[in-house]
Structures are given as structure tokens and as C-alpha cells.
Amino acid sequence: GHHVSNQRIRFQRRNRPCRYDIDRFTPSFLSIFESLVPSEEEIARQKQLLTSLSRIINKEWPNSKLYLYGSCANSFGFSNSDIDLCLSIDDKGMSKVDIILKLADILQAGNLQNIQPLTRARVPIVKLTDPETGLSCDICVNNLLAVVNTKLLRDYAQIDRRLQQLAFIVKHWAKSRRVNETYQGTLSSYAYVIMCIHLLQLRRILPCLQEMEATYFVTVDENNCAYFDQVDKLSNYGAHSRDTVSRLLWAFFHYWAYEHDYTRDVISIRTGRIISKERKDWTRRVGNDRHLICIEDPFELSHDLGRVVDKFTIKILREEFERAANILQFDPNPSATLFEPY
Ligand code: ATP
Ligand code: MG
Structure with a gap:
């Protein structure tokens, strides 16, 4: 009974339209972003x-x-x-x-x-x-893989300013709600940024640099790292989209609260799509890797950035995603409530 009705609620919320006045909150989200940027x-x-x-x-x-x-x-x-x-x-x-x-x-x-x-x-x-x-x-x-994935993130940030805005606010939310602590079983900042890139790829605000003709190549510990890095040529890529940071924030939390299929899906910025756990052989627990939320590392393909999450912390994470989605949908003052300390 309980399980079924829960699923019905999730199903109905899948197609929930964004609140009509979401853009009212853009200035306050942008000023939070500005206050966090280093000088x-x-x-x-x-x-x-x-x-x-x-x-x-x-x-x-x-x-x-x-x-x-x-x-x-x-x-x-x-x-x-x-x-x-x-x-x-x-x-x-x-x-x-x-x-x-x-x-x-x-x-x-x-x-x-x-x-x-x-x-x-x-x-x-x-x-x-x-x-x-x-x-x-x-x-x-x-630790050269970290140097190379740092460059990939920086290159994505050059393409559309909304990535940096969205990721700053998501990181600020994650730190305020204490779900940015890998040693406690929640996600790294690196994982949250990858989740933001993925959302913007699905909305065609960002391209998939690793699927384009490579202009940058390095091999680090047998991992081939190759992608298109002439990002100054892509500065109009997302111009068709008028999505504001508040709408993207709504979409981010709505996706992770109600749309993502936790039993089947892996998000992959390497391909710019969702791929299946089956294809990666991430359907069962191996050692300490539980694969309860699957985020593929862009270069170290066997590496699931969600592997730190266990059966207790997955619940905490999903409840926090739902809390955030509901605040963005209904709260009269979301830019304050969202970051209330846990
Ligand atoms: P914060 O502002 O929270 O310190 P950060 O960007 O420094 O954020 P960390 O999660 O501390 O993020 O990671 C630092 C760097 O280490 C990342 O930018 C990335 O290059 C690398 N890194 C972290 N976690 C992983 C991981 N699981 N797999 C591969 N590289 C990682
Ligand atoms: Mg750090």
C-alpha cells in the first residue's frame, strides 16, 4: 500500500509544471551567487x-x-x-x-x-x-587525473555563465544542508558540479565536449582524456535558452527528487545522456560500491562518484532533494528557506 501510493505521488509530480512566478527570485539567487564568488x-x-x-x-x-x-x-x-x-x-x-x-x-x-x-x-x-x-x-x-578534470570543469564554465551560477547555489545548498560530506556518505562538490553540467547538457545549454572532435588529448594512467577545448568558439551555444538560474535550480531539484530513475539510470557527462546501470554493470553491490545514485566520472569510467552513498544516506539525500524541490515550488521566500542550516 504505502509503496504504491508513494510511487503514484512521484509519478504525478514528474510532470509538475514550474511555478509561474519563479523568475521573481532570480535577483536574490544572483546576489547570493555574487556574495560567494572570490575577488x-x-x-x-x-x-x-x-x-x-x-x-x-x-x-x-x-x-x-x-x-x-x-x-x-x-x-x-x-x-x-x-x-x-x-x-x-x-x-x-x-x-x-x-x-x-x-x-x-x-x-x-x-x-x-x-x-x-x-x-x-x-x-x-x-x-x-x-x-x-x-x-x-x-x-x-x-594526481594528474584531478588536474585534467579540473580543466574540463573550467572549460564547461566558460561556455555559459549559468553553469557557474547554478553550481554555486547547489554547492551552497549542499553545504548548508550538510549533504556535501563524502566521509559521511554524501556527495562531493565535484559530483554536484557534474550533476549541474549534466542538467544543462540535457537542456542544450551546454554541449558534450567529449563527443566533439578532440582538440585536447592526454593519457593519464591508461585513461584517454580527449575533448574539444576551444570553448571560446562556443560562447553562443546556449543563447537559444532563456532559462534563468532560478528556473534551472527548480529543474535541478525536480529532476533529482521526482524524475531520475534511481534503479536504472546513470548520468554521464561524457556522453551527454543518461545511460543504463546495466550497460556499466553497476546493478549490484561490489565491495563497497553500492551504486545507489550513479554519476559516471568523465574520464575514469569505472568510477561512480555516487559510490560513497549508502542505504541510509541515499534516503537523506533524496529527502533533501524533495525538500528543495518543494521549497522552490511553494515557498514564499525560497532563497532564504532553501539554505536554512540543517
Ligand atoms: P570545495 O569547494 O567543496 O572544496 P572542490 O571543487 O575543491 O570543492 P572537492 O570535492 O574537494 O571539490 O575535490 C577537489 C578536486 O579533486 C576536484 O575538483 C576534482 O578534480 C578532484 N576530485 C574530487 N573528488 C573526486 C573523485 N571522486 N574522483 C575524481 N576526482 C575527484
Ligand atoms: Mg577542495
């Missing part, structure tokens, strides 16, 4: 940190290269978010842990502060603070 000054300070650390490290390892990745480089970072750096180095028989320890020594000699090598972490890193800029950062070693 030019902050971005300049991050670049300065990259330059000075590169100089110190290159003295010792001339063939290494330091990259910014993650939110400080993918255009989806909030002001004052952490800085992720990746050192690319030909390891010549040195283990990652050896490199991390040597790197900590090099940084010590370069007068950086609070240097902490964390060699037992799943991804070994060195933490440090730069007294000159006052910034703290983490440096990992040879």
Missing part, C-alpha cells in the same frame, strides 16, 4: 602562491611542475576555500611517500610554515602555510 585580489594571491612555491620546488626538481586543481582552479570555488596543488614529477623509483617527505624538507628550507607531511592519508599530502600571502594549501603528488 580578483584573492585569485591573484592564489597565483602568487603557485608562482613562489613553483620557484622553490623547481630549484630542487627542475623537471617537476606544480598545478592548481580543485575548486581554486575549476571556477566553482567559493571565496576563502582551500587551495589544492598537485606536483607532477617523474618519480624515478621514488615512492609517493618518499616524495612527500623530501618535498616537506624542501619547503622547510624555503621558509614556509606549519609544514605537515601526511603520509598515511588515502591521498598522501603535505600541508603548509605561506607567510607571505597568508594562504594555506595541500600539495599532492602525481
Whole structure:
């Protein structure tokens, strides 16, 4: 009984039209977005940190290269978010842990502060603070897939401004509602951005760069990463669509609350479509990968970004999607209620 009636409710809401006055809320969503964007000054300070650390490290390892990745480089970072750096180095028989320890020594000699090598972490890193800029950062070693997926996200953000607006608000919602904590079984910021890209692909506001003729190619750990990266040529791609950020936000939560088929579907920005779990062989639990919400990584195709979600947290997530969808549909003041702390 209960199960059936629940399904009927879901089915009816599938075709629910968006509230007629949704665009009234666009200015307040846009001002939330503006308040979260880092300033030019902050971005300049991050670049300065990259330059000075590169100089110190290159003295010792001339063939290494330091990259910014993650939110400080993918255009989806909030002001004052952490800085992720990746050192690319030909390891010549040195283990990652050896490199991390040597790197900590090099940084010590370069007068950086609070240097902490964390060699037992799943991804070994060195933490440090730069007294000159006052910034703290983490440096990992040879995690080039993260550098490449950072570029992909940044390239998508160049095509249509609405991606950045939507993803900032979704991330802000996820942080406020505490569903952006991978160690607690909810989704990473990276996964939320991919979900936003996917929605805009379905609405033809964004193209599928990996299905276009490749202009950028790299191979990282046997993964072929190739896509069209001349995104300045695509700046009119989404111009046909008048969708505002509030309408897209409504569509995002409506999709994840009422339209997504959690038993069958995988979202894939690599193909710009929904593909089946069957095709990926993600229909059953293997080890710790439960596949209760399936989000394909664009380059590491065996990697489900939803694998951290378990049978308890999937319920929490879906209830939060429904809460958000209902607020956007009915609440008189959605741009406040949506972000009420959990
Ligand atoms: P935040 O503002 O929350 O710090 P972030 O963009 O730094 O957001 P994280 O989820 O902390 O996002 O991830 C940092 C970077 O690490 C991502 O941009 C991505 O390049 C990489 N990354 C994170 N999670 C994964 C994952 N599951 N698979 C592959 N790469 C990932
Ligand atoms: Mg981060």
C-alpha cells in the first residue's frame, strides 16, 4: 500500500509544471551567487602562491611542475576555500611517500610554515602555510587525473555563465544542508558540479565536449582524456535558452527528487545522456560500491562518484532533494528557506 501510493505521488509530480512566478527570485539567487564568488585580489594571491612555491620546488626538481586543481582552479570555488596543488614529477623509483617527505624538507628550507607531511592519508599530502600571502594549501603528488578534470570543469564554465551560477547555489545548498560530506556518505562538490553540467547538457545549454572532435588529448594512467577545448568558439551555444538560474535550480531539484530513475539510470557527462546501470554493470553491490545514485566520472569510467552513498544516506539525500524541490515550488521566500542550516 504505502509503496504504491508513494510511487503514484512521484509519478504525478514528474510532470509538475514550474511555478509561474519563479523568475521573481532570480535577483536574490544572483546576489547570493555574487556574495560567494572570490575577488580578483584573492585569485591573484592564489597565483602568487603557485608562482613562489613553483620557484622553490623547481630549484630542487627542475623537471617537476606544480598545478592548481580543485575548486581554486575549476571556477566553482567559493571565496576563502582551500587551495589544492598537485606536483607532477617523474618519480624515478621514488615512492609517493618518499616524495612527500623530501618535498616537506624542501619547503622547510624555503621558509614556509606549519609544514605537515601526511603520509598515511588515502591521498598522501603535505600541508603548509605561506607567510607571505597568508594562504594555506595541500600539495599532492602525481594526481594528474584531478588536474585534467579540473580543466574540463573550467572549460564547461566558460561556455555559459549559468553553469557557474547554478553550481554555486547547489554547492551552497549542499553545504548548508550538510549533504556535501563524502566521509559521511554524501556527495562531493565535484559530483554536484557534474550533476549541474549534466542538467544543462540535457537542456542544450551546454554541449558534450567529449563527443566533439578532440582538440585536447592526454593519457593519464591508461585513461584517454580527449575533448574539444576551444570553448571560446562556443560562447553562443546556449543563447537559444532563456532559462534563468532560478528556473534551472527548480529543474535541478525536480529532476533529482521526482524524475531520475534511481534503479536504472546513470548520468554521464561524457556522453551527454543518461545511460543504463546495466550497460556499466553497476546493478549490484561490489565491495563497497553500492551504486545507489550513479554519476559516471568523465574520464575514469569505472568510477561512480555516487559510490560513497549508502542505504541510509541515499534516503537523506533524496529527502533533501524533495525538500528543495518543494521549497522552490511553494515557498514564499525560497532563497532564504532553501539554505536554512540543517
Ligand atoms: P570545495 O569547494 O567543496 O572544496 P572542490 O571543487 O575543491 O570543492 P572537492 O570535492 O574537494 O571539490 O575535490 C577537489 C578536486 O579533486 C576536484 O575538483 C576534482 O578534480 C578532484 N576530485 C574530487 N573528488 C573526486 C573523485 N571522486 N574522483 C575524481 N576526482 C575527484
Ligand atoms: Mg577542495
